[in-house]
Structures are given as C-alpha cells and as structure tokens.
C-alpha cells in the first residue's frame with residue numbers, strides 16, 4: 001500500500017534533538033533511510049524497525065515506524081520472529097559493526113543463510129561509539145581505541161564478503177559521503193525479496209576520528225570519498241587499500257517465509 005506523505009511524517013519529532021554527537025554519520029543514514037522509504041511510498045504502518053544497542057541502533061527511536069529497541073547483537077533474532085509472524089510487513093534492522101558482526105555475528109550469518117526477507121543496515125564506523133570507543137571487529141590492525149591505546153593487533157574482515165559467503169541474496173556497500181547512492185541502495189535493499197545487507201561506512205569523529213588523528217567530520221567524509229571507488233573501477237586493481245561501492249550480490253533464491261508457507265501447505269494436505 002502507498003500513501004502520499006512527507007519525509008517528516010516518518011520521524012518522531014518529539015524525540016528530537018537526537019543524541020548523536022555533532023558530525024556523527026548516523027544522522028546521514030537516517031536521512032537516507034527516510035527518503036528511501038518515502039520514495040518507495042511505503043505506509044509507515046507496514047514498516048517495522050528492530051534494533052539492538054549502540055549509537056546506530058538509536059535510529060529506531062527517531063523513526064515513526066513500529067519499532068523495537070532490543071538487546072545487544074540480538075536484533076536479527078527478534079526481527080526474524082517479527083517477520084515470520086507477519087510476513088507482509090517490511091522489516092529493517094539498523095546495526096553498528098560491533099552489534100552486527102561481533103556480538104550479533106552468529107545471528108547475521110544465519111539470517112543470511114536462511115534468506116529471510118529482512119533488510120540489514122550495517123553502519124560501520126569501526127568502533128563501539130556508545131560505550132567509549134573500544135575496538136570493534138572492523139577496527140583493524142594499527143587502529144587506536146580506548147581498549148588499544150598502543151594500536152590494535154587484531155585483523156578486521158570484510159562485511160560484504162561475509163554476507164556473500166553466508167548466502168545473503170542482496171549485498172551492497174556505500175558510505176555516508178555518497179548520499180544519493182546510500183538512499184538508492186537502501187531502496188533496492190528494502191525492495192529485494194530476501195535477506196539484504198547494505199554496509200555503510202559512517203564516521204565517529206568523537207572516538208574513532210579523535211583517537212586516530214583523522215581530523216573532524218568533514219575530513220572523515222572526504223576520506224570516505226578518497227578510500228572508495230565504484231564497483232569494477234580500474235583504480236581498484238592492485239590497490240587493496242581502496243574499497244568498492246555498489247551492489248555486489250543481487251539474485252533471486254527461495255525466501256524463507258515463503259518456503260515456510262509451503263511447508264505448512266504440505267502439512268495441511270496430509
């Protein structure tokens with residue numbers, strides 16, 4: 001169902017001003033998300049946002065959808081229950097990199113494996129911002145954090161490759177410095193019939209930026225432009241420091257709720 005509405009209708013303005021630090025990238029994700037939802041014309045009563053814990057997860061409080069603010073790392077487990085009980089609803093799960101890929105890493109892999117029609121937005125700022133800038137699984141070697149004052153020795157991994165290997169049927173990456181692409185990818189992810197993942201590089205100037213002497217928010221946004229290239233760019237060849245942006249996986253496979261309905265139908269015939 002569609003409705004004619006303005007972007008502000010998707011916001012819970014009574015909860016503003018928001019809690020994010022000046023220059024945090026998460027507000028740009030919120031902007032891209034509500035614009036994507038408006039352009040898709042989705043009735044907000046048909047949208048559910050389920051989040052865990054962290055600065056990124058606070059998005060669920062600012063959108064006027066049905067929202068569940070759950071426990072750290074378990075948002076996808078709650079979202080799976082919502083989707084299975086009401087498959088007609090659109091379910092979106094905003095997560096930070098720690099929430100999605102460390103504490104919630106197992107849920108992430110298995111939601112992808114099942115291909116359940118949920119959209120996961122992984123807002124990767126390479127730190128645990130809300131709790132004071134600890135190392136996350138995406139921080140990487142050489143990064144300073146409150147738990148690594150002499151620099152991390154932990155390798156990070158690639159969220160896109162993990163999602164692809166686990167079976168997600170829509171996998172994309174962009175940054176908050178690429179706002180049009182951000183909104184377009186979120187739109188495509190919501191419209192995809194299966195588990196969709198959009199990794200979004202987002203800046204945390206308060207901890208990640210300050211501890212690693214990366215300058216302010218504007219400098220970090222510029223860095224996102226310099227460290228990423230469109231998927232398939234010649235510049236990427238032989239340059240492991242560059243990250244590609246775009247759609248890495250987009251394919252149709254049986255969706256979990258639909259497959260489950262078929263099981264019920266088979267059982268009822270017996």
Ligand code: SF4
Nearest residue numbers: 020021024055129204
């Ligand atoms: S601590 Fe970092 S991630 Fe959290 S709101 Fe502040 S800038 Fe954003």
